[in-house]
Amino acid sequence: MSINCLIIDDEPLAINVIKSYIEKIDNITIINTFNNAIDALTYLKEHSVDLIFLDINMPLLNGLDFIRNLETKPLIIVTTAYDEYAIKTYELEVLDYLVKPIPFPRFMKAINRALKLSGSNKSIESPESIKRPFTFIKVDKKKMKKIYLDEILVIESLRDYLKITTQTNKYIIHSTLSNFTSLLPESNFIRIHRSFTIAIDKIDTVEGNSVEIEGIRYVIGRSYVENAKKKIFG
Numbered sequence: 001m002s003i004n005c006l007i008i009d010d011e012p013l014a015i016n017v018i019k020s021y022i023e024k025i026d027n028i029t030i031i032n033t034f035n036n037a038i039d040a041l042t043y044l045k046e047h048s049v050d051l052i053f054l055d056i057n058m059p060l061l062n063g064l065d066f067i068r069n070l071e072t073k074p075l076i077i078v079t080t081a082y083d084e085y086a087i088k089t090y091e092l093e094v095l096d097y098l099v100k101p102i103p104f105p106r107f108m109k110a111i112n113r114a115l116k117l118s119g120s121n122k123s124i125e126s127p128e129s130i131k132r133p134f135t136f137i138k139v140d141k142k143k144m145k146k147i148y149l150d151e152i153l154v155i156e157s158l159r160d161y162l163k164i165t166t167q168t169n170k171y172i173i174h175s176t177l178s179n180f181t182s183l184l185p186e187s188n189f190i191r192i193h194r195s196f197t198i199a200i201d202k203i204d205t206v207e208g209n210s211v212e213i214e215g216i217r218y219v220i221g222r223s224y225v226e227n228a229k230k231k232i233f234g
Contacts, residue, residue: 002027002028003027003028003029003051003114004028004029004030004050004051005022005028005031005049005051005052005053006030006032006033006034006040006043006052007032007033007034007053008033008035008036008037008040008052008053008054008055008058008063008066009053009054009055010035010036010055010057010059011055012035013136013142013144014055015033015035017101017102017136017144018079018107024104028051031047031049032047035058036058036060037054037058037062037063037066038061040052040066041061041066041070044070044072045071048072048074049074050074050075051074051076051077051114052074052076052077053077053079054066054077054079055079056078056085056089057080057082063080063085064085064088064089064092067089067092067094073093075095075117075118076092076094076095077094077095077098077110078094078097078098079098080097080098080099080100081099081100081138083097083099083179095110095113095117096109098110099175099183100138101136101137101138101144101173102135103133103135103183103184103185104133104135105133105184105185106183132148132150133148133149133185134147134149135149135183137164137171137173138173138174139171139172139173145171147164147166147171149184150199151166152164152165152166152189152199153165153166153198153199153202153213153214154197154198154199154202154213155177155180155189155197156177156195157176157177157194157195160174160176161173161175162174162175162177177195177196177197180197181197188200188201190227190228190232191224191228192218192219192220192224193219193224194221196218200232206233209222
């Protein structure tokens, strides 16, 4: 069984990211895209759709009011750069809430839920079977940068910002460590401290309650030690 979907977002780059993800999935078809919610509402009066990818902050009519104005509500996955609307959207019974930049493994998790609820028995391949998973991070107001997950070494919390260190570069983005870590595949990344999440396969040595990655040592926080060592050596 195949499901069809709409993408509604006022940022062309965000639409392209979702398109590129959906191209990896055989049983989902994009039937249209819109850069505003008003045109999408007009379209839905005459067309049915199984799933909508919906941005929140859009001109004229935002995503929340769009949902409230739907006569028939399909499955909705919110895609937004802001996490503060999560409670409001769940009150409107959205299927999932994805915070940009959206890693492909997290995107797959949302799609699998949509497929199950739509009656499809076909699930998507696991992250391990996808060649070089990647995500897009916002490096300035208009620019999204693609980074491959297998190049990430360390993610460091800088209060309301993160420093992402890869094998080739470093990036500063606006996000929290808890939120960004939750979107990464648990089999590949682990939080070892309130300030650090690391890539497990990039660990060079383990000494006491610390690890070394490319010559830099990172202390494992006391409350993280048991779980961290279990995942590292497990």
